[in-house]
Amino acid sequence: MLNKSAAGLPAGAPKKLGSTGKINLRQYSMFIALVGIGLIFQILTEGIFLSPRNLSNLFMQQSFIAILAIGQLLVIIAGYIDISVGSLVGFLGGIAAILQVRGNWGTWPAILVTVVLGFVIGIWQGYWVAYQDIPAMLVTLAGMLIFRGALIAMTGGQTVAPLHDDFNAIGSGYLPQLFIKGEDIAFNDFSCIIAVLSIIAYNIIAVRKRNSKKRYGLQVPSAGRAALQQVIVSILLALVFAIMIFYQGIPYSILLVFVLIVVFSFLTDNTVFGQQVYALGGNREAARLSGVNIKKRILSVFALMGLLSAFAGIVFTGRLNSATASAGDSFEMDAIASCYIGGASAVGGEGTVLGAIIGALVMGSLNNGMSLMNIDVAYQKILKGLILLLAVWFDIASRRKKN
Numbered sequence: 001m002l003n004k005s006a007a008g009l010p011a012g013a014p015k016k017l018g019s020t021g022k023i024n025l026r027q028y029s030m031f032i033a034l035v036g037i038g039l040i041f042q043i044l045t046e047g048i049f050l051s052p053r054n055l056s057n058l059f060m061q062q063s064f065i066a067i068l069a070i071g072q073l074l075v076i077i078a079g080y081i082d083i084s085v086g087s088l089v090g091f092l093g094g095i096a097a098i099l100q101v102r103g104n105w106g107t108w109p110a111i112l113v114t115v116v117l118g119f120v121i122g123i124w125q126g127y128w129v130a131y132q133d134i135p136a137m138l139v140t141l142a143g144m145l146i147f148r149g150a151l152i153a154m155t156g157g158q159t160v161a162p163l164h165d166d167f168n169a170i171g172s173g174y175l176p177q178l179f180i181k182g183e184d185i186a187f188n189d190f191s192c193i194i195a196v197l198s199i200i201a202y203n204i205i206a207v208r209k210r211n212s213k214k215r216y217g218l219q220v221p222s223a224g225r226a227a228l229q230q231v232i233v234s235i236l237l238a239l240v241f242a243i244m245i246f247y248q249g250i251p252y253s254i255l256l257v258f259v260l261i262v263v264f265s266f267l268t269d270n271t272v273f274g275q276q277v278y279a280l281g282g283n284r285e286a287a288r289l290s291g292v293n294i295k296k297r298i299l300s301v302f303a304l305m306g307l308l309s310a311f312a313g314i315v316f317t318g319r320l321n322s323a324t325a326s327a328g329d330s331f332e333m334d335a336i337a338s339c340y341i342g343g344a345s346a347v348g349g350e351g352t353v354l355g356a357i358i359g360a361l362v363m364g365s366l367n368n369g370m371s372l373m374n375i376d377v378a379y380q381k382i383l384k385g386l387i388l389l390l391a392v393w394f395d396i397a398s399r400r401k402k403n
Contacts, residue, residue, distance in 0.1 A: 122306020171318025281348025
């Protein structure tokens with residue numbers, strides 16, 4: 001009888017790459033690259049790039065791509081790719097806008113319908129991949145055309161606006177002050193409280209995770225090394241939060257991204273579902289022999305992608321305060337690039353949520369920095385394409401060297 005681990009996988013099934021030094025090297029390299037990009041643009045833009053105002057706007061501009069990257073990561077880990085998400089973001093955002101503007105729906109009912117519809121569309125696309133064995137590329141290519149056409153048809157090619165103020169706040173609003181009042185005060189106390197609680201929570205989780213691994217006899221870094229890592233991460237978190245605290249506060253869209261990072265990091269790192277998705281992309285035959293319901297897992301991955309596309313569509317539409325026929329154009333390329341740049345493997349089975357977020361920040365920093373320098377959009381696309389190509393080449397080359 002085939003030996004199975006506690007996660008429902010065979011003893012010899014591949015583990016996620018986050019458990020090896022390779023993914024850490026990739027993530028650290030991308031993080032160093034992110035810092036380098038920031039310093040270079042800080043010099044080239046004469047101090048504008050790293051200003052709190054610009055960085056806060058950069059985070060908001062990249063929030064919907066980060067949300068998409070989390071969903072796309074799951075799809076890529078499972079060994080697939082979804083090229084429909086850009087059109088789906090535009091379509092779902094258009095649905096929410098039409099419900100508000102033409103139907104005069106309240107914000108929460110419109111959001112609920114949009115989220116449910118996104119989840120159902122994800123299931124629909126996953127059905128064709130999982131149960132009809134149609135390649136995901138073809139299914140999502142069809143979806144890209146369908147959703148883009150549907151968006152153009154229902155908007156009539158015109159802008160649908162304006163949205164309700166509370167819907168607009170989702171994409172462009174900030175957490176309010178709690179106790180400190182005054183328009184001239186460049187400090188958001190509510191955001192500061194969240195920052196402190198987040199850093200404390202991170203350290204508690206990190207300690208508990210290390211202790212849990214020790215109890216099960218798993219290899220863990222030394223106490224000194226673990227403490228150093230926690231200090232470094234805590235400082236970085238404090239710096240990121242400080243950027244927003246001393247501007248206008250944490251944007252609602254970034255707060256949503258933080259929540260999704262926590263939820264999906266837990267899902268991929270600490271659940272049977274997550275380990276089975278990694279196994280699905282790493283070694284499908286081993287996953288099948290271990291009893292993993294392959295079709296159900298594929299359906300689940302695409303359903304989550306649809307759900308996150310709805311969130312991204314809501315944030316993007318709220319930020320624009322409108323829906324347009326071109327909304328979401330090329331978003332799928334940025335989301336896919338974010339995953340590969342952040343360490344996801346082109347053949348599946350590897351990658352982390354944190355890596356995808358770092359990749360999204362790299363892409364966003366390049367977009368933002370080059371825009372501040374007034375570099376032509378054509379050259380921006382060329383550079384991003386070259387970076388994506390190099391990221392995939394690095395993954396394939398490292399695999400060849402390892403084999």
